[in-house]
Amino acid sequence: MGARQENGTPRKLASVTEEEIANVTDNEVRKYLRGEGANLEVWTIVVTSWDTLDESPENFMYLQVIQDKKLKGQLAFREELYGKSAKAAAKAEKWLMPTEGGYLDAEGIEKTWRIKQDTIAREVDISSSKKQYDIVLPDFGPYTLDFTSSGRYMAAAGHKGHLAIIDLQNLGVIKELQDEMMLIGVTGIVVNENVEFRGRGTLMYVREAVRDVVFLHNELFFAAAQNKYLYIYNRDGTELHCLKEHGAVLKLQFLKNHFLLASINNFGQLHYQDVTTGEMVNSYRTGLGRSDVLQVNPFNGVIASGHSGGTVNMWKPTSAAPLVKMLCHHGPVTGLAFHPNGHLMATAGMDKKIKLWDLRKFQVLQTLPGHAKTLDFSQKGLLATATGSFIQVLGDFSGSQKYSRYMGHSMAKGYQIQKVSFRPYEDVLGIGHSMGWSSILIPGAGEPNFDSWVANPFETSKQRREKEVRSLLDKLPAEAIMLDPSKIGTVRSARKKEKPTKQEREAEIEAAVAAAKSVLLKKKTKGRNKPSKLVKKRQQGIERAKRPLLEQQMEEELSKKKKRKMSEDNQLPKSLQRFARKTATA
Amino acid sequence: MVETKRKTRDESKGNKGGGQRMRNHTNSNQKKGTKTNKREERRKRTGPRLPNALQREIDLKNPRAPSISDEEIDSDEANDLYEYEEAIPEEQSKKNRRYDPVDNLEYELPDDFKDENIASDDDDEEDDEDVDGARGNQTADNDDEEDDRRHARMLQDITGLPSDAFESKKRKNNAVISEAYPESEYNPSRDVLDGDGRISVQDLLDPLHGKSGFSKVRKNLHRMERKSMSIQAPLPKPDREKLERKVAYEKSKKEITKWEPLVKRNREAPTIYFGEDVELGFSTIGAIASEFEPRTDFEKKIASLVNDNEVAEAHNKDGARLLELNKLSVEDVKDRQDRLAKMRNLLFQHEMKAKRIKKIKSKTYHRLLKKDRLKSAASAIEMDPKAAKELAMKQEFKRAEERLTLKHKNSSKWAKRIIKRGMTVQDEGTRAAISDQLHQHAQLTRKMNSMKDNSTSESSDEDDGDEMSTDSDNDGASKLLEKARQKTHEVLEDDELPKSGVLSLPFMVRGLRKRKEAADEEAKLALQEYESSLQQLKGKSEAESKKMGTLSGRRAFGTESKKVQQSSSKIKSDNFYSNSDSEDDIEVNEDVDVGQGKRNFTHKDVNIDPDLLREDSEVGHDPVFKSFDDIVKDPGPKTTYEVSIFADNSWHKKKNFKESNQKKESEELLNGNADNTSQVLERTLHGQEMEEVDGEGDTDDDGRMVDGVSISSTKSTYELPSQKDLIRSAFAGDDVEEHFEKEKQEILNEENPIPEKPVVLPGWGFWPGQERKRGRKKYDPAEEKRKEDLKKRKDAHLRHVIISEKLDKKAEKLHSKTVPYPYTSKEVFEQSIRMPIGPEFNPATAIGALNRPEVVKKAGVIIKPIQYKDVNPHDAREDHKRSGQRRKNKDSGRAINTMNAKKMKAN
Structure with a gap:
């Protein structure tokens, strides 16, 4: 038996010797350097004459990139500081991240994907084995799941109106929503005998279809996409808001850093709502029909939606046109997932293909055969795909972005898996299916070391409150969502000559007028220095200054009008279009 | 050297005698007494004069001859003046023969005397001035001299020594002290007085003989004598100044360059620290106060008083004694105070109120x-x-x-x-x-x-009105009801059908009749209600119930009309659609009505996931999407079709109901729908049409799907798919690529618009018969540019991707417009900002250094000017140890400070 799992066994801190920490490899440091600094010594070669392209030195001129000595000195100092900082960070990492992730180790002819869950359960410690369970709730249809970023809480939503929030640490059902209808004891449905629910939760209905559920910034609030509207509840199940503008939402996503709730409804409308202010940041019609495939890219906050035309569209809240439109499949897109680093996207289509895309180049890295109804990447980069009642976990172990089979798991026959979702900071895969939800162990899935500043599974309420305040202070504006957020602060590309805005134009005119006003007029001799003349002259000066600007504006307006007229001509009613004069194309 | 000096001195002495004489002296080497000279001149002046030109000629030929230049002529006037003023000296006048006769009055120049020709205009002028100045002195001096002489004579008489013994001494002295005396017979220069007339260097050296440094001086002298060289003419002023500047520059350069390393270090330093070593000293007032020492007399006096034990004791005791003297009880005092306070308060409040009221300007x-x-x-x-x-x-x-x-x-x-x-x-x-x-x-x-009468009548009127109104309320309700009943009766009885016009058409008639029937039913219902309410009214129930009755009556009336309208519309639509289905439709409608009123859960949940369906229908994992052509032959979806019929039907009905107003359109749709169903059977449905239906059907379907949740009534684990879902899934993949390409082209055209071409009317701009040559395209720069732009796009080589190049105006503020100042290249700038410097992204040890400001100084500390310090320019930048070390410094600094304070005290 070669199955081994090293989940959550911290390396002893004593084993980390000083020496080990002192030896920081360049690779580790480079991670924290975030790219290369400007090369201060580089000389670029400028070809001075193309006539004779031999390598004689008179043909070339050498130019240093930075000629400014002072700047060079400053930059060198900065780089030095950066280097020190990176080195310190690399050292700190050794102290702060002592645990290593678990993995499955196959011996001989064993294959990792042949290892069953029960064999794993036999090998792991009790606390880990408690994370394997099935919860059978056959009456409430397929379940969807969502975890908080710390992985401690899970929201489950049964399609037929069951909502539950579960504290996964003690497996106590915090609150399940119900009107007044029925009470079912949850204990006893659990398949795993090790697991039992503390306390009896009350199973409830919202008496409406629940299509999706998503946590907001912490476990206190969650949004549920119900039959007609989108609702926000708090942890106790009290309805806080009914967001009617979203319509009948099919899929929800929450952007943690921007505090935006994104939804796509059955008309294919995409809505972004700021949950802090309640403002509807933007809403677009995708114009691509109904879609229930929506996923946020954790790296940049761009939202991707998969459509029936086989396209994946990436959206940001500040432009109605999609940022990127990719033709990924020849059939409808059924599933979509992003790697946590944001550079890898997995899509699944009806054309029996699962594709992995490099988002930096927008090219396919790998095409795998198979269906997938739902996809999810784990924190460590494992990819779970599920179709029917079968789950497959793919892993990239060679480090060459080539995903291969890692594990498999099949549910009981007839279970229809609705959603798979890795639990953060745990080697656990949550599965929502038509008969309830299940949890299985996938060694090596979760990040073994958590950063309490980012997400703390053992958060106290006070910490949570503080974090809420901090995250609100650090809230990013919606404009900051772009394909490459590292470009923020850089020089904007002056590719196109932009038309000046109205304000700019006004400012320009104002400046011209002010300049004209400030011109000192000559004092004339006695008797000629009439104030009325002065005023007149000044007025003339102002007019003269204004004129070219106004003329330009007029011209633009005229051209716009012309264009409009042209387009109007084209938009005759259909019956009359045959009479429209065709623009003669020579 | 010495000789020349003496000569000049002599000369100047000569000058002292008078401008006139000096000039003669300088012009020629005449050795004549002043007197004769003067006479000669006078003679000359009086005689006939040669013309200037001639005179010059003569001068040239005979330089020794006395020449009178123009200047001299010019200065004649001055001479005249001078002469006028000059009086005959006493000695000459020989009035009272007091003076001794002197033999050697004439000054004899040595043989080797060479006159220096230094007479320039400037000198002349100066000399003139000197002379003028000296004249004043002369008279005074003469007086003094006279006194001296008298004194000498007196001495001579007394002592019997020759007067020379006294005079010479005096004169010598005079000569040494000042040379301001004019040269004359009575005031000869010193060398005249000494026999051979001159002092040599030897004379000066003699007294130094045997003293220290004598040999050195002598040696120097020897050397100087040996190396007798002529003195160069001084350099012109600009050159001299230039030289001076050069030297000054060299020197100051040297001075300044020593600062260079220090300044360079400061310039290169990322952070400059000012006043680091300054100890601010005490931080709190208490600390300052505790260190207070009286210094001035006043302070000392105060301190002595304050610190005096006796005073303090007296103060303490006195206070106690005062309290003892008070016989009043505490309660009394408190009472009184309270009372007073209350009174004061009341008074104050009253005052305030009065003030406020007085201030009010409001007319109201x-x-x-x-x-x-x-x-x-x-x-x-x-x-x-x-x-x-x-x-x-x-x-x-x-x-x-x-x-x-x-x-x-x-x-x-x-x-x-x-x-x-x-x-x-x-x-x-x-x-x-x-x-x-x-x-x-x-x-x-x-x-x-x-006035009085009026008021009473009014009140009575009001009472009457009240009664009336209560009565009328009841009456009005009943009347209204009566009216309503009559109206409804009328409606019921009136069943005339239009005989002409559009409404007389058979199907219209039929529709109208149907509508009528429905309306009649409604009316009957309403009538019943009226009856009951009327009875209620008659039954004299309470006022509230009356009101309710009237209300309900009204409401019923309103609803009735509405319903009538509704039903009529329904009927109409039914007639238009189909004859056979009409009855069913009505049923459906009724159902819907009921559903609107209550919540029924009778509808079956027909939420279907296409995947589920697929999974189910195809045992195993047979893909639907093997290829799109295969689907036609695929036996799998047959079952689904059966389901779909069912689903479609219900949907269809709903459609009819909802879209009753848009008759034509919906009819078309219906046809389309029917077509669809048939086409589904044959698997030859066109994608676009299907989509249309899809879009339309979405809402209804969802509404129905989730209208009521079936509570575990359905035993199946999943729901049947609706047809449109199936169709959507089945045909979505058609022509995807083509579609995408078209879309991409559109977007490209939008973002990089095709340049507009001038509109050319056919037949214009060409001669008849002339045809455009084919195959030759005109070069169009705009077109070329567009092509270039398209090539530059990020998605130029990606066929399956469209990357929008639209500028996001809202995000523009997150970018910098230009490369900020010290940077010249965009890349370098962008590389320099790649690292975040916040505390979240860096270890605590690095944050301080990353975020240190350019200048660190303590608040309130004056920055002193830079002081010279020897800095090795080749030293590496020393690391600034800020923590730890500084604290230590602080402590030691404090110690030093206290020591200094003590020293000051000691002083």
Whole structure:
């Protein structure tokens, strides 16, 4: 038996010797350097004459990139500081991240994907084995799941109106929503005998279809996409808001850093709502029909939606046109997932293909055969795909972005898996299916070391409150969502000559007028220095200054009008279009 | 050297004698006495003169001859003046023969004397001035001399020594001390007085003989004598200055360059620290106060008083004694204080209130106040007949006054004007004012007793009205009901059908009849309601129930009409659609109605996931999407079709109901739908049409799907898919690529628009018969540019991707417009900002250094000018140890400070 799992066994801190920490490899440091600094010594070669392209030195001129000595000195100092900082960070990492992730180790002819869950359960410690369970709730249809970023809480939503929030640490059902209808004891449905629910939760209905559920910034609030509207509840199940503008939402996503709730409804409308202010940041019609495939890219906050035309569209809240439109499949897109680093996207289509895309180049890295109804990447980069009642976990172990089979798991026959979702900071895969939800162990899935500043599974309420305040202070504006957020602060590309805005134009005119006003007029001799003349002259000066600007504006307006007229001509009613004069194309 | 010096001195001595003489002296080497010289000159001047040119010629030929230059001629006038003033010296006048005769009056120049030709204009002038200045002195000196001489004579007489013994001494002295004396017989220069006439260097050296440094001086002298060289003419001023500047520059350069490394270090330092070593000293007032030492007399006095033990004791004891002297009990005092405070408070409040009231300018307030006063007065009237009488008198007086003056009868100028202009054009306020005035007039002129009657009648009226209203409420309701009943009866009886027009068409008639029937039913229902409510009314139930009754009656009426309308529309639509289905439709409609009223859960949940369906239908994992052509032959979806029929039907019905208004369109749709169903059977459905249906059907389907949740009534684990879902999934993949390509082209055209071409009308711009040559395309720069732009796009080589190149205006503020100042290249700038410097992204040890400001200084510390420090320019930048070390410094600094303070004290 070669199955081994090293989940959550911290390396002893004593084993980390000083020496080990002192030896920081360049690779580790480079991670924290975030790219290369400007090369201060580089000389670029400028070809001075193309006539004779031999390598004689008179043909070339050498130019240093930075000629400014002072700047060079400053930059060198900065780089030095950066280097020190990176080195310190690399050292700190050794102290702060002592645990290593678990993995499955196959011996001989064993294959990792042949290892069953029960064999794993036999090998792991009790606390880990408690994370394997099935919860059978056959009456409430397929379940969807969502975890908080710390992985401690899970929201489950049964399609037929069951909502539950579960504290996964003690497996106590915090609150399940119900009107007044029925009470079912949850204990006893659990398949795993090790697991039992503390306390009896009350199973409830919202008496409406629940299509999706998503946590907001912490476990206190969650949004549920119900039959007609989108609702926000708090942890106790009290309805806080009914967001009617979203319509009948099919899929929800929450952007943690921007505090935006994104939804796509059955008309294919995409809505972004700021949950802090309640403002509807933007809403677009995708114009691509109904879609229930929506996923946020954790790296940049761009939202991707998969459509029936086989396209994946990436959206940001500040432009109605999609940022990127990719033709990924020849059939409808059924599933979509992003790697946590944001550079890898997995899509699944009806054309029996699962594709992995490099988002930096927008090219396919790998095409795998198979269906997938739902996809999810784990924190460590494992990819779970599920179709029917079968789950497959793919892993990239060679480090060459080539995903291969890692594990498999099949549910009981007839279970229809609705959603798979890795639990953060745990080697656990949550599965929502038509008969309830299940949890299985996938060694090596979760990040073994958590950063309490980012997400703390053992958060106290006070910490949570503080974090809420901090995250609100650090809230990013919606404009900051772009394909490459590292470009923020850089020089904007002056590719196109932009038309000046109205304000700019006004400012320009104002400046011209002010300049004209400030011109000192000559004092004339006695008797000629009439104030009325002065005023007149000044007025003339102002007019003269204004004129070219106004003329330009007029011209633009005229051209716009012309264009409009042209387009109007084209938009005759259909019956009359045959009479429209065709623009003669020579 | 020495000789030359002496010569010059002699010369200057000669000058002292007078300008005239000097000039002669310099011009020629005549060795004549001043007297003769003068005479000669005078003679010359008086004689006939040669013309200037001739004179010059002669001068040239005979340089020794006395030449008189122009200057001299010019200066003649001065000489004249001079001569005029000159008196004959006493010695010459020989008045009283007091002076000794002197033999050697003439000054003899040595043989080797060479005159220096240094007479320049400037010198002359200077000399002239000197002479002028000296003249004044001369007379005074002469007096002194005379005194001296007398004194000498006196001495001679007394002592018997020759007068020379005294005089010479004196003269010598004179000569040494000052040379300001004019040279004359009586004041000869020193060398004249000494026999051979001159002092050599040897003479000067002799007294130094045997003293230290003598040999050195002598040696120097020897050397100088040996190396006798002529003195160069001094350099011109600019050159001299240039040289001076050069030297100064060299020197200051040297001075300044020593600072260079220091300045360079400071410039290169990322952070400069100012006043680091300055110890700010005490931080708190307490610390400062504890260190206080009296220094001035005053302070010392105060300190002595404050720190005096006796005083302190006395103060302490005195206070206690004072308390003892107080016989008042604490309670008494407190009582009194309280009382006083209360009084004061009351007084104060009253004052404040009065002030406030006095300040109020509001007319309303004063009016109200007046009203109150009147009211109280009125009550007083009732109580007091006298007051009443008085008031009546007052009123009567006012009435009389009004009747006399007619003050309020629009007789004022203002009112007349207003009326003249017409009331209609006035604004509201004016009108109100006018009417107000009239009213006032009426009130004033009215008889007193009429007021009372009026008020009573009014109240009675009101009572009546109240009763009436209550009655009428009941009556009105019943009347209304009656009316409604009659109307409904009319409606029921009136079943005329139109005989002409569109409405007479058979299907219309049929529809109308149907509508009629429905309406009749409604009416009957309403009638029943009316009856019951009427009965209720008659039953004299309570007021509330009455009200309810009326309300319900009204409501019923309203709803009835609405329903009638609804049903009519339904019927209409039914007629239009199909004959056979109409009955079913009505049923459906009814169902829907009921559903609207209550919540029914009868509808089956037909939420279907296409995948589930697929999974189910195809046992195993047979893909639907093997290829799109395969689907046609695929037996899998057959079952689904059966389901879909069912689903479609229900949907269809709904459709009919909902879209009853848009008859034509929906009919088309219906046809389309029917087509679809048939086509689904044959698997030849066109994608676009399907989509249309899809879009339309979405809402309804969802609504129905989740209208009510079936509570575990369905035993199947999943729901049946709706047909549109199936169709969507089945045909979505058709022509995806082509579609995408088209889309991409559109977007490209939008973002990089095709350049507009001038519109050319056919037949214009060409001669007939001339045809455009084919195959030769004109070079179009705009077109070329577009091509270039398209090539530059990020998605130029990615066929399956469209990357929008639209600029996001909102995000523009997150970028910098230009490369900021010290940077010149974009890349370098971007690389420099790649690292975040916040505390979240860096270890605590690095944050301080990353975020340190350029200048670190303590607040309130004066920055001292830079001081020179030896800095090795090749030293590496020393690391600034800030923590730890500084603290240590601080402590030591404090110690030093206290020491200094102590020292100061000691001083």
